[in-house]
Amino acid sequence: MTIQWFPGHMKETEQFLKKAVSNVDVVMEILDARLPASSANPLLDKICNTVLRIKVLNKSDLADPVITRLWIDYFKTIQRGSEVIAITGTDTADTWRAADMALTGVKQSRSRRIRIMVAGIPNTGKSTIMNTLAGKKVAKTGNVPAITRYQQRTAIKNRIDIYDTPGILWPVLENLNGAYRLAASGAISDTAIDYNDVALFTLKYLITRYPDALKERYLLSDSIDDNGGPLILETIGASRGCLRKGGVVDIQKASELLIREFRSGKLGGISLESPEDFLSESLLK
Template sequence: MSVQWFPGHMHRARKQIALVMAKVDVVIEVLDARLPGYSENPLLRELRGGRPCLKVLNKSDLADPAVTEAWKDFYRTQGAVPMEIVGTSAKDAKRILAVLPGMVPPRNFIMQPVNCLIVGIPNVGKSTLMNALVGRRVARAANQAAITTKQKRVHIGDELTIYDTPGVLWPKIENEEASYMLAASGAVRETAMDNAEVAARAGVYLLREYPELLQARYKLTELPAGGLELLEAVGRKRGCLVKGGEVDQDKAAGILLNELRAGQIGRISLQKPPKAKKD
């Protein structure tokens, strides 16, 4: 299943990013630490060209720490600078600001400030991070997709300028697994995909990668066989029943997805980095 979700403001945002990129020294790409590869936008990679890139793995407090370390190793092999953060952390914001000047050739930064572009797909926490970097609210932040709709430019001291942009998804997500995992993470509006399908697909992954966390969270005596069976079990445990004692799959799906996104099941990564190719 592929997702086509490209509101008009996203088309405009792509054009804006292309125009401002000529002025940019460093790209700050905000990724969801739970699925860094799926939350990369190939359009942004194309527009960035050879500019230095700081790969910010946000929401790292929700992701599996071991998997996050593996992603950082992977990005280093790609020539990028990875950094795991929590977007609301002032300490992490200072770490980002400290590393940016070192990503460009030495120069008089007062005379020629470092121009940075902060980019990312919807709901990776880009606006929250922007507010933390600036130290005040300059971007509307919310835990749902497609909130920022206009570009902003903010000066941070005399040496840094940061351009903020709307979150941009690419026109069509062809990778089926990426579609479901992005939806499970909250990057795609719930109206774009069927909630029960998304939850069932995420459930298959969770049963394979994090069975102990599922058992502990939902007090399961034995693991269900698949995603739909997991929804059935969660629904019965949480009382999501309709007339006749059947499980309301939509309610059960809502519970599973909301608790997954909130980190209540545990620290979970929804994607692992590609394995290194053997010579």
């Protein structure tokens, strides 16, 4: 199965970013801390290669803190020179630490305001971060992708202007594991994904890496098989009342429930990829 989602406003945003990027002082690239490699947009690498950029692993409250630490080390050592920070975008102190890090390399001048651009894939928390820095709600946010459709500038304290931009993906999501992780995280519209496929992909990972979290949340028996995804969905569906007429488990509903609960952190801090996964998958290409 392939997953693709590149609506028109993303192409327009790509064109906008190409023009606008040379006029900003620094770009804060907002990644999803649960999938820092899969949520890195290769288009942004190309567009931003001449401008100062820091990586912000947002939603770190939803990620596995041990894996997030590994990612920070990975970016600092393997990708030498990358400034990187993990934050929770609703936390003011965290978010200002990220902004201060972004400003470290910026030459400041009394005659001009500083321009920070916030960019990344959909639903990683860009507008939330702008709101937190502004100290009030200036942009709409929401837990579905493509909430922001147009760029928006907001003046904040310390003579800084923040430019929030719509989340963009790239036309072909060639890495299928990466596409599934994006789908599980909520970066891809529900209309472009098959929930059952995404739930089975997510379960396979959870069974291997987070079996205890899975067992605890869904009261599963002690032994869960590596290929036990379909059975687990049956169990979740039956215990949570995801039923069709005649009491048959509705696997679609059970899949939606699992993904919804993963996205909102009900299973605890979970990361969908580690640097090791990323490196071994890159070698397979």
